[in-house]
Amino acid sequence: MSQTNKTALIFYGGWEGHEPEATSKIVETMLADEGFVVTRVAGTDILSDGGLERFDLIVPMMTQVEVAKDGLSHLVAAIEAGTGLGGFHGGMGDAFRKEPAYQFMTGGQWVAHPGNIIDYRVEITKPDDPLVEGIGDFDYHSEQYYLHVDPGIEVLATTIFSGEHAPWTKGTVMPVVWKHRYGRGRVFYSALGHVAAEFDAPQMKEILRRGLVWAASCD
Template sequence: MNVLIVRGGWTGHEPVACTDQFRGFLESRDFTVTVADTLDVYTDKAILDAADLIVQCWTRGDLTAEQEDGLVGRVRAGAGFAGWHGGIIAFGYQAARYQFMVGGRFVCHPGGLIDHTVDFTADHPITAGLDSFAVHTEQYYCHVDPSLNVLATTTFDGAHDEPDTAGVVMPVVWTRHFGKGRVFVSTLGHSPADLKVPQIQTLTERGLLWAATSN
């Protein structure tokens, strides 16, 4: 199977280092990996048609209509699409079809790097055997599609000058089917260190494999 990794954008999320952490994992599962550092790859029909899984790590920026056509069309036709943190949901705010496909968008992270808990809410191969765990990282507040298959959540406590968020239960990890394709999103993964947290690494690896499987 073939994986297309698309990485770039804001360097604060270290897209090269973060995606390299999973490249070896994918290659060990007999995936052939192609890496692109331009969104124009989404206009290359030959590369897209060959991709069984597209992993995007591109914070900020937007898609042209042609790029959006290529990406959304390929996922709808059967490619998996997966990513984490800002690389997938702090991107493409003006691209309505992309937003519809992904099912969520980053809004803010009150307090920056804070202590909070991730709770698992669904029985799924991605979360099998994992228990709730504490993290010290950004707690993403998102706008999300109500049709998501939510696998993990976090609960806001209203601190950090955002009292109206108290008690809000926010999706952290979700999946969805999009046409013949599968989409996996995790809001965890601000840095390479975050992605090395055992539970986050396991979630991400399993999510990539799940997305690569056709519906």
């Protein structure tokens, strides 16, 4: 176990198809194994309480919900001030679809997954980056996320749409894993991880682990 003496907040809920409670427990264990002191709570009320700057890392695992304006403002302010933000799939990429300020911070927003659960290929685009180093390209069985993304993100992995399920997307190269900065905060996102069982995929789990640890670091 790493000795980080860092703190993390996981807030979870929303659409049950993403198994938010089960996946949040997995991420809680992952972070605890890295030495984090983890606070895991259901819902978004903790965001409205303020004081989010006390956390080194915030992990949203909340799909398709609305958030109080003060809660969103507290979250954005904390990341801009230097708290890390990290997450995956719809829990971060489709948390607050009515909130452009949140999407500006995360670097993207889910819009579709043509064909639903399918086989596709993930290609590592920056093999020397520590977050994906040594992992290599891999096949994946899940939703292939089509996202609207910020062109300023640093893309670490991509996927190419075949067009089989949405012909107009044929050949589209879509980011799957990225990182960027928002103010002083580090932001990490992976589109992988539809349900808890996908944590059995070693590439998905390792990329997420590295990304969350990176997001919690400061420089």
